[in-house]
Amino acid sequence: MTETARGTSHRYGTRPTMKDVAARAGVGLKTVSRVVNGEPGVTPDTERRVQEAITALGFRRNDSARVLRKGRTASIGLVLEDLADPFYGPLSRAVEEVARSHGALLINGSSAEDPAREQELVLALCARRVDGLVVIPAGDDHRYLAPELAAGVATVFVDRPAGRIDADVVLSDNFGGARAAVAHLIAHGHRRIGFIGDQPRIHTAKERLRGYRTAMAEAGLPVEDSWVLLGSTAPDRVRAAATAMLAAPEPVTALFAGNNRVTVTAVRVLRGHARPVALVGFDDFELADLVHPAITVVAQDSAQLGRTAAGLLFRRLDGVDDPPQRLEIPTRLIPRGSGEIRPAGG
């Protein structure tokens, strides 16, 4: 394509390197490196010549080569379920903010709740040699990460614990939050309370279910099988289940929704329902206070989860070598009205 000597010029699509800059400035390679990295020991005059060459050629340091040489990438990976989920936006943003404050970039990927895809993503990030990982697990077996951990990839799990390996984890108080939510409904006179939650394979779903059952048991209330729906929270399925619970001969008088998607679907179902039905949802969401009645929720601070996890990650990267920690972020019951509805005829 061109017979121009390498090192003096550069072809289209080929970026100029330090060698090119050095040749143009009439200095050595290492001097360019020094200027680019702001290292001392360069005459103002030399520095100016190099800077001019850099500008003229449009040189930009190749971080791949730098990484290869230095061993650190100054980037961390974030694997979560779905960026489009409003719960993860603030979390991701918080992680990014912490990364930024440490001069690191954030690479992220969505697992779509698929364990195989989670593993694929995590290993791809390890191949890029990210310095650390923040993972919201989709799967429940993370032994595949053991070699990476041993090799020094700092890893913090968020929202759900790692499976079958010992690692740092930052969780919400799912159990306590759920228990408080259901206790709240019971305190307002409800005895027949439905629960609609995610697949019990998922830690948060399991914990929230446990909170529900515990609150019921503590009040001496039975839980009928037909009051509990676990599994996919696809709107159609949730709608059908909620409708059935409300249409039963002895209908539930209140619903506890296991996550924000379920809550929204429940609101739509209840809207078309004759009798008032109480509702408490896990996860806060924007506008929960504008719906009528305003929705009582158990709020978790997803940004705080992200901030805490990223903070822990960078402590690890700074060399802190304590045994793996398990941090829990408290949840908060926000009464707004929908949970304070009393059972009809109660």
Place this chain on the structure above:
Amino acid sequence: MTETARGTSHRYGTRPTMKDVAARAGVGLKTVSRVVNGEPGVTPDTERRVQEAITALGFRRNDSARVLRKGRTASIGLVLEDLADPFYGPLSRAVEEVARSHGALLINGSSAEDPAREQELVLALCARRVDGLVVIPAGDDHRYLAPELAAGVATVFVDRPAGRIDADVVLSDNFGGARAAVAHLIAHGHRRIGFIGDQPRIHTAKERLRGYRTAMAEAGLPVEDSWVLLGSTAPDRVRAAATAMLAAPEPVTALFAGNNRVTVTAVRVLRGHARPVALVGFDDFELADLVHPAITVVAQDSAQLGRTAAGLLFRRLDGVDDPPQRLEIPTRLIPRGSGEIRPAGG
């Protein structure tokens, strides 16, 4: 630290390399490379030995070195304003999905609407040698990107056009959407319509303002200065402005909100207001239909924006070399009630 011969063993914190694997399997370096990359020309028996060594050592290919050698990183960068904004979640997810289907990872960063930070991020991504960039511009001068574009970094701008350079861009029909929204209000009898929007420095805000003015002009209606608020859309500021517009001697009877944050604030203001006031918001948001009255909005399909932009980006990466394109994604007016309110006493 250790006198173990390099190449046979590896120290803690040092990952095994192909050389280590080769030594352990008793084969040559290139053979390991062949196995790792699934290249042909390796005996099943040799391959097995290599695989065993890989597993035993926990080897994972170092993509930094690979990138350095091959020139392509199989990653693209996404720079947006704020991941926590619900508008960007689906967009980001869509871009990621397209990237994934092309075997690329997504690196993203938030500019926080700060041009300097946008530039910093973009250049950092270029230094990582991402293959391409999807940028939602915060600034209005992107000449700093010219050397990168010349070097072959494919770049697509989304939501707002690039400033002072010629590049691909994917936009929503902001003008048409705003015009339709305001025309909708006018059709329902409104003559005094307020507009609250972002800083006119931002392209979308400018276009929406233009749509508002055009619709008013087309109906032969004047626009008073006090009906228009531009600039920061901080809730307090928006609340004060909306309240003032409604409390004026000749108050506006309808509001057009320039983005979803403004809409939400407006809903809160109107909720506490005596007279019914019509409202149309730009951007759809979850639960807009559950608020009372349900909020009429101009919906833009942010996922479609992301998909289109990423699609265009990968076409570029595949070598398509047309002149820069400008694609426009249509918006859709979704009447839900709040825009159909007729002016009091009109």
Place this chain on the structure above:
DNA sequence: CCGGCATTTGACAACGTTGTCTAGGGGCTA
């Protein structure tokens, strides 16, 4: 005026991978 020291500069190897090229061995054909 000379030795020694500090400062600036550059040559060179190394990081871990992949592309190219060549060597060696086994099977097939004439």
Place this chain on the structure above:
DNA sequence: TAGCCCCTAGACAACGTTGTCAAATGCCGG
């Protein structure tokens, strides 16, 4: 059985950067 070719395998250079070390220069004190 000799010659050829194909298939497997490895040696080596190169990607662009940074760390190490040594050379060259200039300045100081004696």
